[in-house]
Amino acid sequence: MHQLPVFLNLTGRTVVLVGEGEAADAKARLITRAGGRIVPAWEAGATIAFVALDDAAEARAAAEGLRARGLLVNVVDRPDLCDFTTPAIVDRAPVTIAIGTGGASAGLAKAIRQRIEALLPARLGALASALHAARGAMKARWPDAAGRRRAIDAALAPGGALDPLGDGAADAVEGWLAGAMSGPSSRVESIVLASSDPDDLTLRAARLLGEADHVFHAAAVPPAILDRARADAVRHVVDAPPVDPPPGLTLWLDMPIAPDGR
Template identity: 65%
Template sequence: MHSLPVFLRLTGRPVILLGTGEAAEAKRRLLERAGATIVAEDATASLAIVAIEDEEEAVAAVARLKQRGILVNAVDRAALCDFTLPAIVDRDPVIIAIGTGGASAGLAKALRQRIEALLPPTVGMLAQAMADARGAMRARWHDAASRRRAIDAALARGGALDPLAGADASTVAAWLDNAGEDAAPARLERIPLASADPEDLTLRAARLLGEADAVFHHPSVPVPILERARADARRIATATPPVWSDPGLALWLTMGEE
């Protein structure tokens, strides 16, 4: 991973913007949408965007800003950037950012347009309704693991809250009215890996890694594969087939037929 994706709250915060013309105006509009206060170069700020067309002038401005410890985005100059600005799908409060590390803004735009077409306008309403229902969900499922499993099942394809099926606030209310107690059975799935490259994971394996509560793995399974698992999933190295009796899903990863 070449960069760490981060969502910054810029409301009322100063951001330096240098440059004129179409590129600078586009960045100005983006910053204003995010609530930032746009300031001049000599102001105190943590972030700056340099949208100067002249190469020498832009390089000099970037150097001055970096010397002050300011993180800089230099438009169309990826090698000078401390951070890049992604293509954005905005379904407030849901935000999807697509970045290429400055490799191709055109590719990021094309991906954004595809994702825009997939997402119904109700996704933002669904997110807000789930935020509003946190208290009710905690009352229904007292422990975090049960709550997560119930939410995961509801948000899955074909689930009660499938985000791509137009679920909204009324759907969340109906789901809570009809949801039963968590009774997820113990389930252990073995995944024999044909490759050490995480890009070679099957769609099923990638999906299960994102869902599993625990990942048992042979010591030979490489770290990049394990990094595809849920961040809070337990990871247990073992050379022998595991026994799993807890509620929820566990995986047993092996290399080939080990």
């Protein structure tokens, strides 16, 4: 990962925008959509800035001046001068999906965004809002945080009661809660990795890594593979799958033995 993706709350905050023209107008629309207040030059309280100037020397000078005042700066079309870049955005508020390439190719980010746009239903944001409104009811139904998370994971899984890609998921939250569905008690899935390269993971393996509560793995499994697991999944370095697995989804990862024994 070459950049840290973050979502910045700009509501009511001051944002510096230097420049005029099409590129500056695009940044202005983005800032306004996020609730920011635009000013043309530094003023107290500003923390980030956008520079949209055609002349390279002017752009560099403006960026350095703003950075000297402690601002993080984005310079349009000049990633080498940027403290941060702006991604292609899929907006299903309050769900926001950002696709970034670190400034390598805005066209690639746009193409990926268009693919994702076609996949996601228009009311995905309504599902997020419904789940937020139901937080109290979910805590009452599943007081234990782990049990609650497993129930939600099961509901949001492909084909689940609240499948985000399914029709009517936003309207099904109340019925799902009334159905008193509980998460799975325990389940073990095994994966024999094809190689140490995470790009060789199958779709099934990548999905299970993203869902597992516990990852039991041989010592030979490389960190690059384990990085694909959920950040809060518990890792266990062992020689064999667990005989008595903990509640939730347990994943056993193993590496094949090469012909030379390595």
